[in-house]
Amino acid sequence: MTRTIATETLTLEAFLELPETKPDREYINGEIIQKPMPKGKHSWLQLMLANCINESAKERKIACAVPELRCTFGSRSLVPDIAVFSWSRIPFDADGEIPNDFFLCPDWTIEILSPEQSPSRVIDNIGYCLESECRLGWLLDPVDRSALVLRSQQQPKVFSGDDRLPMLEELDLELTSDRIFSWLKF
Secondary structure: OOEEEOOOOOOHHHHHHOOOOOOOEEEEOOEEEEOOOOOHHHHHHHHHHHHHHHHHHOOOOOEEEEEOOOEEEOOEEEOOOEEEEEHHHOOOOOOOOOOOOEOOOOOEEEEEOOOOOOHHHHHHHHHHHHHOOOOEEEEEEOOOOEEEEEOOOOOOEEEEOOOEOOOOOOOOOOOEHHHHHHOOOO
């Protein structure tokens, strides 16, 4: 189960000064929430999906998918399972390298539901991203093999089977729930 860690009105700035932990912690509405430790299915889907996105988009400098990247923006510091950034929004440092700290919202946030996670808390984080600059959110559910897709100003929609999942428009990638969850079989 996701754990809320008691704090005495810790500010976002004070939270960012704390050492990183495994599993990751997020800062939401003044509370520190510890994410559950990823397990086999979660970790494998995360790896395969991030690799699939990067194989399609990174070399052509369209987008980049990064697993477990802390994204701090507004009043929250979140760690999406996969954060996807359009190339033009990646804040490269002076050496042209990816920075350690991302103080912006991803263009696409992907969460993979763990059995001990609260779906409503995860959906709230995706919604928070969509209220910022995020254009697309996915919540993948390995139990029922579905993807809840959220977009700004639109009703959430559940996709399953061979329904093509919505993508960022600049990506030339066709994914379905069936394809994503087929990666669980070796």
